[in-house]
Amino acid sequence: MSADVVHLGRAGAVVTITLDSPANRNALSRLLRTQLGARLADALADPATRVILLTHTGPVFCAGADLTEAGTPDEPGTPDLPALLTTLWHSPVPVVARLAGTARGGGVGLAAACDLVVAADTVTFAFPEVRLGVVPAVISAPLRRRVAPHALHALFLTGEPFDAARAREIGLLDAAAPPDLLDSEVRRLADMVLRGAPGALATTKALLRDPPVGGLAAELAELGRVSHEHFTSAEGREGVRARAEGRDPAWVQELPG
Template identity: 35%
Template sequence: MDNFNTLELITDPRGFATLWLSRESKNNAFNAQMIRELILALDQVGSDPNLRFLLIRGRGKHFSAGADLAWMQQSAELDYHTNLDDARELAELMYNLAKLKIPTLAVVQGAAFGGALGLISACDMAIGADEAQFCLSEVRIGLAPAVISPFVVQAIGERAARRYALTAERFGGQRAREIGLLSESYPAEALDHHLEQWIDNLLLNSPAAMRASKDLLREVGHGALTPALRRYTENAIARIRVSPEGQEGLRAFLQKRAPNWQAESNNKEPRR
């Protein structure tokens, strides 16, 4: 993988990648360079047909403290149009992550403030430590969670988003699970153990079927029952049934054996 200054992108031979936020001395806070490198890293992940899913993690004590203070100070000195360019760059990152073809799982420890909640919300799933601390902190410094707000609302609902965006309250991992920001919350010392269970479970699934399911669910959205959606879903199941992995999965089920994508991942040793 290419070298980055603020990130590490590591592939596991079992068929997935981990994208590490790696500004540990700055608590993995965002700056313009990290945002640009995240966009480039997601492009790289999206162009690799061998990857089944992506993990997003933070090096060190914290997932991400949000925006870098020095970067925010520089932004305050810029004019409207330059700030608009910065906002468009952040939006590109969030939308590209949300549209990534493969499943995404955020793994959260320590602090996740401000824009970090956007990154978590744009992932398909997230797990975290009970002790993690979350905060939509923008109003405390006279700002608003503007670019990330659509993803946060999708993740936790409009009512909870209003509460936490307007109060800037901090909340922990268990509360994050209750409102839907996290899929599951675990004791900090058990987080890596449970992550391995999530990885093992995802590796059981057909890579092509997971991609097709992401496309399907994006099209379904809130599930409005329209004629166009009915036709889309009919075509979706017909396509996947006749696809190579669909055919292999059905044969393996009927023959009571593991499908070939499980055998492939089991034959590869994880990188330590």
């Protein structure tokens, strides 16, 4: 039986998914990809899940592709990196990435597909693909949507490592904190997300990830429809009523402990 290299834990409404394969620096092996896909599916299938926290054990968040498996085909049903990035990108539940250690290549792409990325200020990043004679193709999709284009261009072409301060400057990170304050910063952001209504968060994510197309008039018409739908929804009515009554809305009051 294969060892578990990805674990799932729950604390109230927050589900933590932990990459736990430090022996190979949490590289994206077939086993890790399979278990990560399964843990994400489990978390998203549970209606009690309000935030997903993606984290790791060991000194490396994720080293990217498992080069020991390069050139050999996956078993049928093994999720590839595009499938994992798609799941994270389109998850209706906000996903927070917590990086206490290094990220390289596909590991940076994994973090970039999350909604919020928080790292220790000692963490470094790099895209070593061109130095290996390969291309950062798949991970370019979420990274192009997150990172300043000129910076990504230079980092992809040079493979030069960069630190957390630079990562925050170019848009890869939402926050960086000293290692001993990393967990409190992650918790602060997760707590703020938990104050949002689940349906409103899911729709907001969808609008940001896949905005309407067809020109400005068509986009505004669709966005007007979405806005009206949520103002008149049960969540919208409850949120407005709670604000007027000076109390937390039901989705905050009903959070599991």
